[in-house]
Amino acid sequence: MSSPQDIILSYHDVLIRKNDLQTLENHSWLNDTIIGFYFDYLEREKTKESPENIVFSSPELSQLLKLMDVQDYGAILDSRITQETDFVFFPVNNCDDREDPGGAHWSLLVYSKPEGSCFHLDSSGGFNGTIARAFSRKILEFLTGGKGKGFVEVKCPQQENSYDCGIFVLCFAEVILRHLAGAGEVGGCDFQGVEGEVKSARKRILELIKELSRRDGK
Numbered sequence: 001m002s003s004p005q006d007i008i009l010s011y012h013d014v015l016i017r018k019n020d021l022q023t024l025e026n027h028s029w030l031n032d033t034i035i036g037f038y039f040d041y042l043e044r045e046k047t048k049e050s051p052e053n054i055v056f057s058s059p060e061l062s063q064l065l066k067l068m069d070v071q072d073y074g075a076i077l078d079s080r081i082t083q084e085t086d087f088v089f090f091p092v093n094n095c096d097d098r099e100d101p102g103g104a105h106w107s108l109l110v111y112s113k114p115e116g117s118c119f120h121l122d123s124s125g126g127f128n129g130t131i132a133r134a135f136s137r138k139i140l141e142f143l144t145g146g147k148g149k150g151f152v153e154v155k156c157p158q159q160e161n162s163y164d165c166g167i168f169v170l171c172f173a174e175v176i177l178r179h180l181a182g183a184g185e186v187g188g189c190d191f192q193g194v195e196g197e198v199k200s201a202r203k204r205i206l207e208l209i210k211e212l213s214r215r216d217g218k
Contacts, residue, residue: 009213014040016209023166024202030166032059035091035106038170038205042089046177052086052184054177062090062109066131070138083143086113087180089173090139091166092120092132106165107132108172111139112186116149119186123159123168152187157194164198170205171197 009016020033039056047054057065065073081088088111095103107122109132118136122128133151140148159168171194179189 009037009209009216011037011212012040012044021206021209024206026202027161027163029163030106030170032091034205035059035166035169037209039089039091039173041208042173042177046174050181052180053084054087054089054180055080055085056089056173057081057091059091059093062092063095065090065138066092066135067096070141073138073142077142081143083113083145085111085143087111087186088139088143089176090135091169092128092135094128094131106169108169109136109139110173110176110186111136111143113143114185115187116140116144116147117152117186118148118150119152119154121154121156121169121172121191123156123165123172125158126153129153154189156191157198159198167198167201168194171201 006017006019007015008018008021014033014037016033016037020031022028023031023034036058039058043054043056064076090109090111092107092109093103094105105124105127107120107128110119112119118139120129120132120136122132136151140146140150156172157168159165172191174197175191175194176186176189180186
């Protein structure tokens with residue numbers, strides 16, 4: 001059982017422990033804590049200058065929304081995700097347990113209000129396509145009143161192993177975020193070079209956690 005001494009970083013609502021860092025090692029599958037931390041970091045630190053209202057959903061919230069009835073969305077969503085929100089990034093997995101955001105594969109679903117669509121990026125050939133499509137219907141019903149244009153499966157770089165799906169999700173999200181700064185929409189985003197970012201992302205995120213931990217006095 002983990003103890004307070006195992007905590008490496010307390011970043012707002014996310015607690016990172018020693019065993020979470022192990023998922024950043026090569027050949028490891030990222031867990032929901034690391035994905036949740038980095039999404040929170042991107043929203044807090046990388047959207048400050050953006051004119052759009054951009055939200056990064058936690059894995060736990062995405063899992064709950066994915067499995068619950070859309071009629072119940074209003075009871076759990078706060079003012080961060082409303083019909084006025086321009087873009088929402090959802091990490092999606094293939095787990096069907098409402099209490100566990102785990103599973104065997106991560107992909108990225110991005111809601112775009114300007115385009116009235118949900119864009120799905122899957123680094124493993126549409127492995128999560130059916131799940132993401134069903135989830136997007138709920139998102140569009142709640143955020144557009146069912147007036148959205150629909151679901152877009154984006155052609156994107158593919159992983160060459162069984163463990164980098166979560167890293168691809170984080171890198172896809174960063175590339176789209178940079179693209180939004182100039183384009184104001186998801187369509188037309190260029191994903192060339194993502195493979196290179198994936199190769200260095202584990203080390204980069206680990207160094208970020210260590211730096212934030214030093215600032216936090218850990």
